Amino acid sequence: MMHVAFDAGRSLLIGGRWETADATMPVVNPWSGEALGAVACADAGHVERAVASAVRGAAAMRELSTGERSRILHAAAAALEGEAERFATAITAETGKPIRSTRREVLRAVNTLRLSAEEAVRLAGETIAFDSFPGGEARSGHYVYEPVGVIAAITPFNDPLNLVCHKLGPAFAAGNAVVLKPAEQAPLVAIMLARLLLAAGLPEEALCLLTGRGSDFGDALTSHADVAMVSFTGGARVGEAICRTVGIKRLAMELGGNGPVIVMDDADVEKAAAACVSGAFGAAGQNCIGVQRIYVHDAIFDAFRQALVAATDALRVGDPMDPGTDVGPMVGAGDAERIMAWTVDAVGRGATLLAGGERAGALVRPTLLTDVPDDACVACHEAFGPIASLFRFADLDQAIDAANRADYSIHAAVFTESLRTARWVAGRLRAAGVMINDSTDYRLDAMPFGGAGRGNMGREGVRFAAREMSQTKVICFHDA
Numbered sequence: 208m209m210h211v212a213f214d215a216g217r218s219l220l221i222g223g224r225w226e227t228a229d230a231t232m233p234v235v236n237p238w239s240g241e242a243l244g245a246v247a248c249a250d251a252g253h254v255e256r257a258v259a260s261a262v263r264g265a266a267a268m269r270e271l272s273t274g275e276r277s278r279i280l281h282a283a284a285a286a287l288e289g290e291a292e293r294f295a296t297a298i299t300a301e302t303g304k305p306i307r308s309t310r311r312e313v314l315r316a317v318n319t320l321r322l323s324a325e326e327a328v329r330l331a332g333e334t335i336a337f338d339s340f341p342g343g344e345a346r347s348g349h350y351v352y353e354p355v356g357v358i359a360a361i362t363p364f365n366d367p368l369n370l371v372c373h374k375l376g377p378a379f380a381a382g383n384a385v386v387l388k389p390a391e392q393a394p395l396v397a398i399m400l401a402r403l404l405l406a407a408g409l410p411e412e413a414l415c416l417l418t419g420r421g422s423d424f425g426d427a428l429t430s431h432a433d434v435a436m437v438s439f440t441g442g443a444r445v446g447e448a449i450c451r452t453v454g455i456k457r458l459a460m461e462l463g464g465n466g467p468v469i470v471m472d473d474a475d476v477e478k479a480a481a482a483c484v485s486g487a488f489g490a491a492g493q494n495c496i497g498v499q500r501i502y503v504h505d506a507i508f509d510a511f512r513q514a515l516v517a518a519t520d521a522l523r524v525g526d527p528m529d530p531g532t533d534v535g536p537m538v539g540a541g542d543a544e545r546i547m548a549w550t551v552d553a554v555g556r557g558a559t560l561l562a563g564g565e566r567a568g569a570l571v572r573p574t575l576l577t578d579v580p581d582d583a584c585v586a587c588h589e590a591f592g593p594i595a596s597l598f599r600f601a602d603l604d605q606a607i608d609a610a611n612r613a614d615y616s617i618h619a620a621v622f623t624e625s626l627r628t629a630r631w632v633a634g635r636l637r638a639a640g641v642m643i644n645d646s647t648d649y650r651l652d653a654m655p656f657g658g659a660g661r662g663n664m665g666r667e668g669v670r671f672a673a674r675e676m677s678q679t680k681v682i683c684f685h686d687a
Contacts, residue, residue, distance in 0.1 A: 218246040218398055218418040219253055222260040223411025228253065232419060234395055237303040237536045237569045238527055246394050248419035251427040257386050257415035258431050261357040264384035264412030269354060271410070273328045276380055280324035282407035287400070288317045294368060294396060296528075301393040302364055303536040303569065304490050305527045316369040316400075319652045322669040323376030330381060330673055337683065345687035352677040354382035355457060356435035359428050361421070362397070363441045364390035364538050365493040371397050373652070374438050375404070375414070377672035383436075384413045386428060392538050394418045421445070429453045436676060440495075443589075443615070443661070459665030459675050461658055463495045463589040464617035466647035467610035469603075469632060470511060472504040474622035478644070480514035482622075483595070486646030488522060488573040491537045492546075492593035496618040496640075496648045499590050501597050502606040508599045512561065512577070515597065519562045519573050536569035537592060543571045546592035550574055553583045553596075561597065587613065603632070611637045615661040618647040639663070 216231040228247035235242055249257075268276070287294065291313045298309040332350040337343035360374035367390055378385045389397035401416050417424065429437045429449050436457035439449055446462040466486070470479050486498035503511045527535030537543045547566050553576055554560055563574030577597040579586050585596055600606035610619060619638035623629050633641040639659040642649050650656060657666040665675045 216245045216247045218394065218416070219249055219257075220398075220401055220414065220416035221253065221257045222415075223405070228419070230419075232391070234301055234393070236300050237538050243300055243395060246398075246418040249417040249424045250419075251424050253417055254386075254424050254427040254431065257417055258357060258428070258433050260412045261384040261386050261415050262433050264410055264414070265354065265356045267410035268379065268382045268384055268413050271382065273330070275408075276382065277324045277327040279404070279408045280320050280327060280376060280379060283404050283409075284317050284320035284324065286403045286407060287313065287320065290403075291317070294399060297396045297399060298368055298393070299527050299535075301395050302367060302538055303527050305532045305535045306530055307532075308490060312366055312369050315652055316372045319369055319372040319669060320376050322653055323372075323380045323673070326377065326669050326673045327380035329670075330677065332679065335681070335683075346683055346685050348681065348683035350679045350681045352381065352674070353680050355676055355678055356383060357433055358383050358385050358436045358438055358676060359388070359431075359434045360385050361388045361425070361429075361437070361439045361441065362390055364393040365490055365495075367393035368396045368400060369652070370440055371400060373667050373669070373672065375400075377669050378438075378676050379409065379413065380669070381673045381677045383676055384415075386415045386417065386434070388417050388421065388425070388428060391420055425449070426452045438665075438672075438676075457675070459667070459672070461495065461617070461656070461667065462661070463591070463615060464658070465500065465587075465589050465613040465615065466496055466498050466618055466620070467500045467502065467613070467616075467636070467638075468498055468620045468622070468647060469606050469610060469636075470501065470503045470507070471603075471621065471623035471625070471628060472506040473624045473628075474504075474507065475624070475644075476507055476510050476514050479622040480511055480518050482620075482644075482646040483515060484518040484522070484573075486620075486648040487595040488519070488534050488593045489648060491534055491571065492573075492595075493537060493542075493591050494648055495589070495591070496650060498595055498620070498647050500586060500610065501595060502600050502610060503597060505599055505601045512597060516562050516575060519575055522573055524570065524572055534573055534593060537571060538569070540569045542592060543569045546571050546574070546590065546594055549584045549590065550576070550594065553579050553585050556580050556583060558583065558585075558596075563593070581609070581612070589615075607632065607635050611635075613660070616659045617657070618642060618649075620645060620647045
């Protein structure tokens, strides 16, 4: 079991020092109910001090060479790799993700930091052909990338280490400072990572960390005049609230998805079913790119349904610290209750329960539905839980229209043995990424990542995020 490695409540990092606050809140293991520790609850006063510190940190980061930024990030990656098991255990303890999954998350986070270290020395501009237009013949020059300054980064609980690395790594690679607000449910691993970064040589004021409830200080942070950019990953409701208060500054937001999969009549049924089960129920379905709606051609529907149900029923559900567990608890009992309420609603309106539909505390048995009405919550909203719906189609155009019905999307997928069909469908699915013969939840940390439709603001993926967190400066010489 994880033990907190810092004084209870001393979780605010401001000016290079760890502080407490008048109020604290517990961090609870969703599987056992055990209190893992307590973190301080920041307020607007802490925001003022943190942003002021980050302004000084941004000045220090600008003075660092790209080589030094790269060295710091490489050192942090090496330190994280050396403590991989401790970090994996911590993630499992505070989120309930199975240990097999959290070990992989740590490896991905190491890679994200290494990619960031490499990007620090690649973030270079280009020369400009000023003589390409009359009047510019006597001019020459180039552009460079410069940091934007202070970035407010807000991260969710479902990947509490790697998603933090996706904010911090590119930001530091580009020479910025960051005020980080980790998820309320899972802040401990972010604190652990901050300690590694400081030990790796990061300027002490380049990273400030504020724990607690976003409702207490979120507006003060995102609207602060000295914050140049807000990078947020989370729900649409909070994203909309940030947009109303943020003022004039850069925004990068990933606000969730409702992943559709199309399974054609020439697909490998067993492979497609296995991929859909993995994509729907990994991390207890708490995944913005997880499989949620599966559209299956009528010719193979019965065979696919049978394979899908069998693969779902074979999942091992239970203690997330057991290496044999496939699906652990959701992050809280309230989230599990919501999934059950959506299930009951869909069944009450004519849906058929194929698997699951049971809850014990925060643990929801992986749930499959079919005959789901198009306007049921499980079909038209992001579920963010271990539930998926199966739909039958005969006409591909209609299936694509149905897949595109959600007004927000990140990834979609299609299973087919036809390259022509794969290209045609990929071109018509409204998504930021289309996976061919793979689950919607595949992500390489080097690729561009973000939303399509509502909530489409900016891109993550280290190279792309580093550019979002930079601004160009043109330098032009008049030689005449």
